[in-house]
Amino acid sequence: MFDFSIITQWIHSLLCTYMPEQLAIFLECVLIGVIILLAYAIIAIIMIYMERKVCAAFQCRLGPTRVGPYGTIQVFADVLKMLIKEIIEIRHADKFLYNLAPYIVIISSILAFSCLPISKGLEVLDFNVGIFFLMAASSIGVVGILLAGWSSNNKYSLIGAMRSGAQMISYELSVGLSLLTMVVLTDTMQLSEIVEQQADGWFIFKGHIPALIAFVIYLIAGNAEVNRGPFDLPEAESELTAGYHTEYSGMHFGFFYVAEFVNLFIISGIAATIFFGGWMPLHIAGLDGFNAVMDYIPGFVWFFGKAFFVVFLLMWIKWTFPRLRIDQILTLEWKYLVPIGLFNLLLMVIIVVFNLHF
Helix, strand or coil: CCCHHHHHHHHHHHHHHHHCHCCCCCCHHHHHHHHHHHHHHHHHHCCCCCCCCHHHHCCCCCCCCCCCCHHHHHHHHHHHHHHHCCCCCCCCCCCCHHHHHHHHHHHHHHHHHHCCCCCCCCCCCCCCCCHHHHHHHHHHHHHHHHHHHHHCCHHHHHHHHHHHHHHHHHHHHHHHHHHHHHCCCCCCCCCCHHCCCCCCHHHHCCCCCCCHHHHHHHHHHHHHCCCCCCCHHHHHHHHHHHHCCCCCCCHHHHHHHHHHHHHHHHHHHHHHHHCCCCCCCCCCCCCCHHHHHHCCCCCCHHHHHHHHHHHHHHHHHHHCCCCCCCCHHHHHHHHHHHHHHHHHHHHHHHHEEEEEEC
């Protein structure tokens, strides 16, 4: 498996030969920031196109076909339209908070996106408390959603924001319990170390029954965390027009729209990292030839392949099940997922203490 840290260290040493080290570090930070924003935009474009095609397939349609070959330029046309549309100022709205809310949502999404370990040596933020930082960064987004609903001076936006806040804060518990279950198994919060421990087998296979239960809980709670169907009640069009971003237009609405799709990829990327080995290839004990062939596939290909597989699973869920009521959503979390998650965490502790895992 190629280590990209060789390239990054070479770039650092090259810059240090022509300028002071502090200036080199500053330029590296700027370059990394630009790359992150570019990758964020590319992932958003891919996710929007994939959503439309998968939705069309489930509904026996074709999806976008006219703008560009197979409709591939349709997303770019929509982005251009979003950029040139007027940002309408709402009368009697709290203008400062109204304008601040989309940026809080997008900054939270970018911070979480930066934590994803794409390949060996391609970790932008790789702390020893990486999972803790990831959960903290991703939880900031609910503040932006609540501010958006409250500052819009619209009762429907406020109701949508309150629903979304209650839903996201509730389901963060189940997401946290699922990740904590895997932290107990790995004895580390550093994402790169968690991936390294899966060199001889992914945790979805060797983590025993609690790892499988944690994965199922994580899929359900992660879907609810990003307000995706059947948990998209905060944006219930039939009741609340567009929920918390009803009063937003132009690029401000675009920030909410893009963050939702990239957050779906972030949830899938974390699942790929924690449960499916991240950039680690598929290895089967005893099949040395097969394992050698798998090692030739680059790590970032493995990561994106696994992440988009989980994305497809979540889209499958969205376009298969009907939307739930708010009481059903909260009942599922507090009466079922949280107790099961707590019991599963205790079960994983017993398995690790008595060394019962594979």
